[in-house]
Amino acid sequence: MQEFLQLVLSGIASGGIFASLALALVLIYNAMGLVNFAQGEMAMFAAFIAYALIEHGMSYWIALPLTLAIAFAGGVAIQRLVIRPVERAPVLTLVIITLGLATLFNGLAGFLFGYVPRSFPSPFSVQTANLLGAFISYQDLGVIAVSAIVLLLVYLLLQRTTLGLSMRAASHNPDASRLLGVRVSWMLALGWGLASLVGALSGIMVAPVLLLEPNMMQTIIIYAFAAAVLGGIESPLGAVVGGLIVGVTVNLAGAYLVGGDLQLAVAFLIIVMVLIVKPNGLFGRPSVRRV
Amino acid sequence: MQLLEMTEVRAGYGPTQVLHGVSLAIAEGEIVSLLGANGAGKTTTLRTICGGVRWDGSIKLLGRSLHRMSTEDIVRAGVAHVPEGRGILTDLTVDENLRLGDHLRRDRDQVRKDYGRVFEYFPVLRERQHLSASTLSGGEQQMLALGRALLMRPRLMLLDEPSLGLAPLVVKSIFEIIRDINRIDHVGVLLVEQNARIAMDLSTHSYVLEVGRVAVTGLSSELKNNDAVRRSYLGY
Amino acid sequence: MVSRLRSAPPRYWLIAALALVLAGLPFIVTSFESSEWTLVLIFTIAIMGLNILVGYSGQISLGHGAFMALGAYTTAILVSRYHMSYLVTIPIAGVVSGAVGFLLGIPALRLSALYLALATFALAVVTPSLIKRPDKLTGGVQGILMTPPDPPQYAKDAFATLTNGPQMSSEQWLYYVSLFTGAVLFWVAWNMIRHRPGRAMRAIRDGEVAAAASGINVAGYKTLAFGMSAFYAGVAGSLYGLSTGYVSPDTFPVALSFQILVGAVVGGLGSIVGPMVGGAFVYWLPIVSSQTISAQDWIPSQISSVFVKAGPAVTYGALLIVIMIFAPNGIVGLAAAAYRALRSRLRGSGEISTGQLPPDPHTV
Numbered sequence: 001m002q003e004f005l006q007l008v009l010s011g012i013a014s015g016g017i018f019a020s021l022a023l024a025l026v027l028i029y030n031a032m033g034l035v036n037f038a039q040g041e042m043a044m045f046a047a048f049i050a051y052a053l054i055e056h057g058m059s060y061w062i063a064l065p066l067t068l069a070i071a072f073a074g075g076v077a078i079q080r081l082v083i084r085p086v087e088r089a090p091v092l093t094l095v096i097i098t099l100g101l102a103t104l105f106n107g108l109a110g111f112l113f114g115y116v117p118r119s120f121p122s123p124f125s126v127q128t129a130n131l132l133g134a135f136i137s138y139q140d141l142g143v144i145a146v147s148a149i150v151l152l153l154v155y156l157l158l159q160r161t162t163l164g165l166s167m168r169a170a171s172h173n174p175d176a177s178r179l180l181g182v183r184v185s186w187m188l189a190l191g192w193g194l195a196s197l198v199g200a201l202s203g204i205m206v207a208p209v210l211l212l213e214p215n216m217m218q219t220i221i222i223y224a225f226a227a228a229v230l231g232g233i234e235s236p237l238g239a240v241v242g243g244l245i246v247g248v249t250v251n252l253a254g255a256y257l258v259g260g261d262l263q264l265a266v267a268f269l270i271i272v273m274v275l276i277v278k279p280n281g282l283f284g285r286p287s288v289r290r291v
Numbered sequence: 292m293q294l295l296e297m298t299e300v301r302a303g304y305g306p307t308q309v310l311h312g313v314s315l316a317i318a319e320g321e322i323v324s325l326l327g328a329n330g331a332g333k334t335t336t337l338r339t340i341c342g343g344v345r346w347d348g349s350i351k352l353l354g355r356s357l358h359r360m361s362t363e364d365i366v367r368a369g370v371a372h373v374p375e376g377r378g379i380l381t382d383l384t385v386d387e388n389l390r391l392g393d394h395l396r397r398d399r400d401q402v403r404k405d406y407g408r409v410f411e412y413f414p415v416l417r418e419r420q421h422l423s424a425s426t427l428s429g430g431e432q433q434m435l436a437l438g439r440a441l442l443m444r445p446r447l448m449l450l451d452e453p454s455l456g457l458a459p460l461v462v463k464s465i466f467e468i469i470r471d472i473n474r475i476d477h478v479g480v481l482l483v484e485q486n487a488r489i490a491m492d493l494s495t496h497s498y499v500l501e502v503g504r505v506a507v508t509g510l511s512s513e514l515k516n517n518d519a520v521r522r523s524y525l526g527y
Numbered sequence: 528m529v530s531r532l533r534s535a536p537p538r539y540w541l542i543a544a545l546a547l548v549l550a551g552l553p554f555i556v557t558s559f560e561s562s563e564w565t566l567v568l569i570f571t572i573a574i575m576g577l578n579i580l581v582g583y584s585g586q587i588s589l590g591h592g593a594f595m596a597l598g599a600y601t602t603a604i605l606v607s608r609y610h611m612s613y614l615v616t617i618p619i620a621g622v623v624s625g626a627v628g629f630l631l632g633i634p635a636l637r638l639s640a641l642y643l644a645l646a647t648f649a650l651a652v653v654t655p656s657l658i659k660r661p662d663k664l665t666g667g668v669q670g671i672l673m674t675p676p677d678p679p680q681y682a683k684d685a686f687a688t689l690t691n692g693p694q695m696s697s698e699q700w701l702y703y704v705s706l707f708t709g710a711v712l713f714w715v716a717w718n719m720i721r722h723r724p725g726r727a728m729r730a731i732r733d734g735e736v737a738a739a740a741s742g743i744n745v746a747g748y749k750t751l752a753f754g755m756s757a758f759y760a761g762v763a764g765s766l767y768g769l770s771t772g773y774v775s776p777d778t779f780p781v782a783l784s785f786q787i788l789v790g791a792v793v794g795g796l797g798s799i800v801g802p803m804v805g806g807a808f809v810y811w812l813p814i815v816s817s818q819t820i821s822a823q824d825w826i827p828s829q830i831s832s833v834f835v836k837a838g839p840a841v842t843y844g845a846l847l848i849v850i851m852i853f854a855p856n857g858i859v860g861l862a863a864a865a866y867r868a869l870r871s872r873l874r875g876s877g878e879i880s881t882g883q884l885p886p887d888p889h890t891v
Contacts (some may be wrong), residue, residue: 035641037648085852091640092587093851096792099589099785100847107840162394169380169391176378179341180391180443181366218781222652225645261656268653275642276634 005134007251013140014223015247016147017206021217021224022231022239023151024199029233030171031191032087034094038101040221042078042196043203044214045105046071048113050204051120051212060123064204068150068197075196079189109214122208143205150201151240154194158236167191219264223250226267229274232284241282246270292354294319294447294479295340300348302339309335311503312348317447317496320477322470324490324511326525327500333483334375336500337449340481341365341372353446367395369446373453377436381425385416388424388435392442402442409438412468430461437465441472447479448472454486462486466493487525491515499524541800549706553699554690562698563810565770568705569763571806574790575709575716576759581788582796583725584752585732587640590647591760592784593654594624598761599768599779603671604664613676613769617708620765621758628757632750651784655776670775673768676700701770708766712759717799719755728752760787789843793850798863812843 021043028036036042046067053063082101086093124142128135158164169177170187178184202224203217210216227246231238246267254263274281295317302310309332317323325333339346342362350357357365366372380388389409393402410417413434419427427435433453440448450469454462466489473480484490491497491511499507499520507520514520549568553561573595580586598620605611605619635643658665665671678686678700686695719725727748730738739745768774786809794805 033641035645037644082848082852089851091644092581092792092796095587095589095641095644096788097848097851099788100844100851102844103782103785103840103847104844107842107844111841162390165383165387165390166394169383169387172382173378173380176374176380177391178362179366179372179374179378180439181363181395182391183363218652222649225649229642229645262660264653264656268649271646271649272634275638275646279637279639279642 002134003255004252006136007255008248009134009136010140011248011251012244013136013143013247014251015227015244016144017202017220017243018223018227018246019151019240019243020147020198020202020205021220022227022243023154023236024195024202025224025228026231026233026236026239027191027195027198029228030168030236031188031195032083032094032171034091034098035225035233036195037095037098037221038105039195039199040217040224041102041105041109042071042074043199043201043220044217045109045203046074046196046200047120047203047207047212047216048109050200051113051118051207054121060121064146067204068200071200072193072197074193076189076193078196079192083192084185084189106214113214115214117211117213120207120212124208139208147201147205150198154198155236157194163190167194222264222271223247223267226270226274228281229271230281232281235281235283238281238283293317293351294321294353295481296349296351297336297340298349300336300339300346300350302335302344302346302348304344309344309503310339310346313500313503313505315498315505315508317479317481319446320473320479321496322473322480322482322494324482324484324487324494324497325500326484326487326490326497327506328524329485330502331500332503333500334451335503337372337374337451337481337483340449341370366443370449371440371443371445371447372449373436373440373451375451375455377432379424379427379432379435381423383424384421385424385427385435386420389416389439389442392439393444396442396444401444405442405444409441412441412471413438430457430465433457433461433465437468437472441476444476445478447481449481449483451483452485453482454484454489462489469493487521488515538799545800545803546710553686553695553702558696558698561696561702562770565698565702565705565766567803567806567810568702568709569766569770569806570787570790570809571802572705572709572712572766573760573763573787574794574802574805574809575712576756576763577787577791578756578794578796578798578802579716579719579728579759580752580756581791582798582801583720583728583732584749585640585728585735586635586749586752587644588647588753588756588784589644589788590650590654590784591756591787592779592781593650594628594757594760595764595767595783595787596654596658596774596779597627597757598624598764599774600658600665600671600764601761602765603673603768603774606673607671613673614704617704617762617765617769621762624761624764625754625758628760629750629754631757632753635753636746636749647784648781651781654779658776658779666775668776670773670778673772673774675772676769698770701766705766705770708762712762716759720799724748724751789847793847795863812846 021039024039024043025035028034028039049070050063050067053066054060058066078101082097083094086097122139122142124138126137126139128137129141158168166177166182167187167190169180170182170184171191174184177187202220206220207216223246224243227242228239229242230245231240231242249270250263250266253266254260258266293316295315297313297315299312299314300310301308301312313332313336315323315325325336327333335344338344340350340357342357342360342365352365352368352370355368357368360368372378380391389406393405396402415431416435416438419431424432424435437453453465453469457465469480469482470493472478480494482490482494491514494511497509497511497514498505499514501524507514507524552564556564573591577588577591580588601620601623602613602616605616606613635646638646659667662668675697677697678695682700682703683694686699687693727738727743730741730743731745731748735745771778790805790809791802792805793808794801794803
């Protein structure tokens, strides 16, 4: 029972990481109907930026928000420079462009920082606390807390501010939004910035656990896909709930059912099953097929 | 200086030209109706004013040329367009739709008063404030669109077929509210309507489009009583 | 016969010339270079398969590396554990992959383009771990070694006679095996495209609902496309294993699936010659990019040194983005457009101008 609780708790912590990256995917999907296959690599790159800042003497708690800000700016820049010229291109072209971006970031990280895994400093100690009889590390608690705070702030931004309202309007119905004076193009760029920020958070949170190296996020992105698909690719809330479910399920399955090396296969199975049985996920809206 | 002045405007979609030299003018605070059969170019005219279609010629809003301006900038210059289909964001709530109407305004006190007016005109919007806009009926969506347009405090309102699909009583009350808004807020209105009769009742001037050109124009009161015009162009 | 030859479109001549060049290649280049071209041919076969899926039936797959892995491991297991003749295993590998592809094509019917991309991407990422698990069969992390096949005696002798030199090497033999396989598969694909299945698939690609409304068995053709493309990838994987002599989970990373897709797109989706162009591009780019970029004088040395040191990935990614933005129809598309422009320039505008306004980017 104790082991079960521990698995659940650490599953919630990984779930927080998956949720952040999944939220990034959902934000971009809402903005453009596109799954950004580069999201994981962008997050990894942001983690490297944070690492570089910390190595140069900056405190973690300053490097973190600064990196998030840089990631935000980077996301806006990518949308303006790379995505906007091909906004109306078919899905396949956009998918390939994001794959190109993924390759680019991976190569750039490898070039700038090398492929040797590094340990990423974490402000949370690795000691464990005793919670309800189960041991959960301060690291995991810290991840849960930070993820929760940032996700809450994003929620407040999107749901409670006028800017967030304009961003949501621009992604749901760009034509109608233009007629209301919303600068749709900039709202899409901000959407990318926000997604990049949230993705960067997941990269920074996972780096202390996984060891920082360019291929770090390649499996995490699959878990994030599973979370986003499970929650409903259009639903930010779904991304968070999906992330938690995937985190816990994969942990439990890895321990009790299939073994740690097939955890990724479990995520794959979740993706496939959801897409076949209920493609809109838990919180998605059923969409009408336009002819 | 006119509120809106269109001179010899040609416009079209890709290789198809729809407007072949349309000229019209709206004075400040005036209601003008744009009539004609389906396909005559009425909706295209409204879209052209808002920059949604590539055009040639001259369009001026209060003396300022709208050439090469983006839709959002034209809207910010004081034009509110309620398109065919109403442009309601169905993924958002009624309240959020309304807030998108006033999101550019700074005068919060006046905005609050305007909300009061909107809810007075359309009580159903207050009742359904926090519900998704998709739960509204056609008539209620038209009310939402109009209320939102009111909140935009535009200089010029472009209304595309506000009566479409609505019951006669609803149409009547909506048109009275349009008349009210025009009178109180001194908002100019360009009204596109298939229902020529109520449009001409409401407006001071009318333009009748035929195949992308202005076929007839004049005082609504005169055109209304002109049998020949009514029969050839307006079908009744 | 002569009149048919004369009226054949230029494209036929191009293909015939290409076939001639390819057949004679091992006589001109070294054995090692032949093995490089073998890999180009292998990529071409895989890309041909993906082209059928993406370019003709309009479905996306980011996971064809998985089918290559399936084909490669089928061959490796049959040859090393069951001592089958390697030539026989090539079509078997294709059939196994094709069957799995066909079966996967059935649930894939329910997925929209984006979700299919997502699911196949996940498949590609998961494949190495799926291979490692049944390690009794697959050799786990260590993989399976195979000895490079020896050419049959008649081939060795013929080659020695024709070149007045050494006997045919294993690499050259594999080159010819791949060339022959590729030619057969090309012929199959070409015929399919020209006749009803190709037309049906193109109709599906251009508009599924309309295609269904005209009575085309959309589900049937889509799963057929999936199965066929997997068959091709399986064959390519089998040849890949034979020519490298080694299969392991790490030889089939995500990047491989990505490379196949890139090759298909860059070559030009839905084109006949595209796959070969794409295959060459995908094989040579990583090798050539660093060399050519540093040779460009007009790029400041700081920037070009970044590209060189960063390795192919950065160049690859950047180039891909640039190509997608400026030439989404791939190299073949560009070439075709250039050819058309050149021809109309040379022949004079024989076409009557239709007086159409150019498409308008501002339309709502």
